[in-house]
Amino acid sequence: MNRIVAPAGIFLLLVLGACEREERAFRADPIATETEEKIALVPLSPGSGPPVEHRTGKGKEYEDNAYHVAQGKRLYTWFNCNGCHSNGGGGSGPPLMDDRWIYGGQIENIVQTIREGRPNGMPSFRGKVPDDQIWELAAYVRSMSGNVAKDVAPGRNDDMHPRPAENREPDSPPVAGGSIPPSAEMPQ
Amino acid sequence: MHRRLACVFLILPLGACQGWQSALDTHGPAASALEALFWTFLSVLGFVWVLTMGAVALSLRRRRPEGEDPLVTNPRRESRMGWTISGAVALTVVTVLTLTGLSYASQKHLFEKRDDVLTIKVTGHQWWWQVDYEDSQADKRFTTANEIHIPVGEPVLLKLESSDVIHSFWVPSLTGKMDLIPGRQNTLQIQADREGSYRGQCAEFCGWQHAHMGMLIVARPKAEFDGWRDNQIRDATAPQTDERKRGEQIFFSKPCVMCHQVRGTSAGGKVAPDLTHVGSRQYIAAGTLPTTRGNIAAWIVDPQSIKPGAQMPVIKIEPDELDPLVSYLEGLK
Ligand SMILES: [Cu+2]
Numbered sequence: 145m146n147r148i149v150a151p152a153g154i155f156l157l158l159v160l161g162a163c164e165r166e167e168r169a170f171r172a173d174p175i176a177t178e179t180e181e182k183i184a185l186v187p188l189s190p191g192s193g194p195p196v197e198h199r200t201g202k203g204k205e206y207e208d209n210a211y212h213v214a215q216g217k218r219l220y221t222w223f224n225c226n227g228c229h230s231n232g233g234g235g236s237g238p239p240l241m242d243d244r245w246i247y248g249g250q251i252e253n254i255v256q257t258i259r260e261g262r263p264n265g266m267p268s269f270r271g272k273v274p275d276d277q278i279w280e281l282a283a284y285v286r287s288m289s290g291n292v293a294k295d296v297a298p299g300r301n302d303d304m305h306p307r308p309a310e311n312r313e314p315d316s317p318p319v320a321g322g323s324i325p326p327s328a329e330m331p332q
Numbered sequence: 333m334h335r336r337l338a339c340v341f342l343i344l345p346l347g348a349c350q351g352w353q354s355a356l357d358t359h360g361p362a363a364s365a366l367e368a369l370f371w372t373f374l375s376v377l378g379f380v381w382v383l384t385m386g387a388v389a390l391s392l393r394r395r396r397p398e399g400e401d402p403l404v405t406n407p408r409r410e411s412r413m414g415w416t417i418s419g420a421v422a423l424t425v426v427t428v429l430t431l432t433g434l435s436y437a438s439q440k441h442l443f444e445k446r447d448d449v450l451t452i453k454v455t456g457h458q459w460w461w462q463v464d465y466e467d468s469q470a471d472k473r474f475t476t477a478n479e480i481h482i483p484v485g486e487p488v489l490l491k492l493e494s495s496d497v498i499h500s501f502w503v504p505s506l507t508g509k510m511d512l513i514p515g516r517q518n519t520l521q522i523q524a525d526r527e528g529s530y531r532g533q534c535a536e537f538c539g540w541q542h543a544h545m546g547m548l549i550v551a552r553p554k555a556e557f558d559g560w561r562d563n564q565i566r567d568a569t570a571p572q573t574d575e576r577k578r579g580e581q582i583f584f585s586k587p588c589v590m591c592h593q594v595r596g597t598s599a600g601g602k603v604a605p606d607l608t609h610v611g612s613r614q615y616i617a618a619g620t621l622p623t624t625r626g627n628i629a630a631w632i633v634d635p636q637s638i639k640p641g642a643q644m645p646v647i648k649i650e651p652d653e654l655d656p657l658v659s660y661l662e663g664l665k
Binding site: 170171272276277302303 | 634
């Protein structure tokens with residue numbers, strides 16, 4: 145008898161797991177404008193020690209949430225990022241699915257890249273994309289190089305696959321470097 | 333008391349027999365064919381049901397006396413039984429065949445298609461309908477959303493596509509359902525025989541706001557339809573009053589332009605409803621709110637409490653920006 149009841153009990157307990165599901169934050173704070181991240185673009189600073197930085201930790205909220213990453217994926221084509229970066233492999237903009245980052249591969253750096261723009265042809269989306277969507281985009285950009293959890297990264301495309309799905313990307317932790325495609329370099 | 337409650341419940345469904353979204357109040361050949369089928373099936377099968385129940389009741393009352401020896405046969409009774417059963421089986425076959433034949437014959441109306449008629453491409457999005465009027469002349473094509481105008485009494489061909497998940501196009505008073513499937517195009521011909529507005533609804537569960545994915549079909553005489561179309565083809569007229577000019581400036585300076593198009597201006601987003609003539613539509617947000625000043629304001633300030641999960645984000649708007657912005661949108665007739 146116990147041989148049946150005990151496994152059945154455990155099984156029923158497992159079912160309880162279904163009672164909680166991931167939060168979907170549809171409605172961003174309408175009052176908030178920009179998050180106060182303080183990011184340095186170089187490792188150098190006068191005196192001893194690295195530059196003073198301040199990361200609010202908001203990035204985790206986005207990187208660990210499948211809904212946000214999936215929304216980011218939708219917005220990536222809605223706002224025409226693929227026009228310049230293609231599906232991550234790069235075009236007139238640098239590739240986003242590799243481990244090389246010109247301006248840093250942490251989510252806060254990417255948020256800054258999208259919001260401020262970058263001098264060699266990356267437009268600034270400040271005021272044209274609400275802050276929470278910039279975070280969603282940045283979280284998705286991170287997933288392109290395997291830098292979000294596998295169960296959070298998008299699993300498959302609804303249409304053709306130009307490359308393996310994001311959750312099958314090998315982890316590639318950010319490395320400083322990266323290069324601007326010649327087509328995007330400003331004439332000197 | 334109980335009986336009265338039961339009566340109320342029985343009467344409630346009658347409400348479905350009439351109205352602008354009812355499969356039993358039809359005004360087009362396809363829907364009428366379906367309605368005729370419905371009533372035929374209901375009466376034939378209802379009659380069969382009553383007959384069967386009568387036979388069951390009869391056989392319960394007129395049981396065979398107990399103690400009859402099963403080995404003693406009565407040839408006359410047996411042959412009567414044989415005839416009755418064969419007759420019932422034959423009638424069943426005839427009924428099934430007749431109903432099948434009738435259904436088959438109705439397909440002529442349901443799937444009838446002509447290609448020399450007004451053609452409209454309808455694309456399903458989570459959770460609204462994009463409507464593209466096609467024409468061989470490029471300057472007669474235009475885009476709108478959630479409201480489809482058609483000339484009364486003429487067939488119109490719809491090309492159904494989807495940009496994300498499966499949706500289903502259903503205007504009960506005019507036509508049966510047809511799915512919108514990503515990666516393929518289905519076609520459906522509709523016709524309205526009476527002037528009026530008919531409500532439609534997405535009929536395939538497609539996510540959070542599926543229930544708020546409605547649409548309106550407006551059927552008008554040809555001349556009125558042509559007038560409407562000429563107006564829709566036009567670009568948005570430039571604002572005249574100071575307030576609307578300011579509203580336009582605010583619209584351009586906000587994220588609105590990333591998603592929405594206002595033809596004739598620099599707002600060129602193509603992923604959300606075209607707003608060129610949003611003020612001329614009867615509803616906003618896919619049949620969710622009537623187009624009034626208050627509702628437009630409510631939608632812009634907080635779309636996520638009206639349609640949680642909808643693909644329009646909450647956007648920060650200063651209190652003194654709202655009035656001009658709403659005036660601008662409302663005036664896009
Ligand atoms: Cu739906």
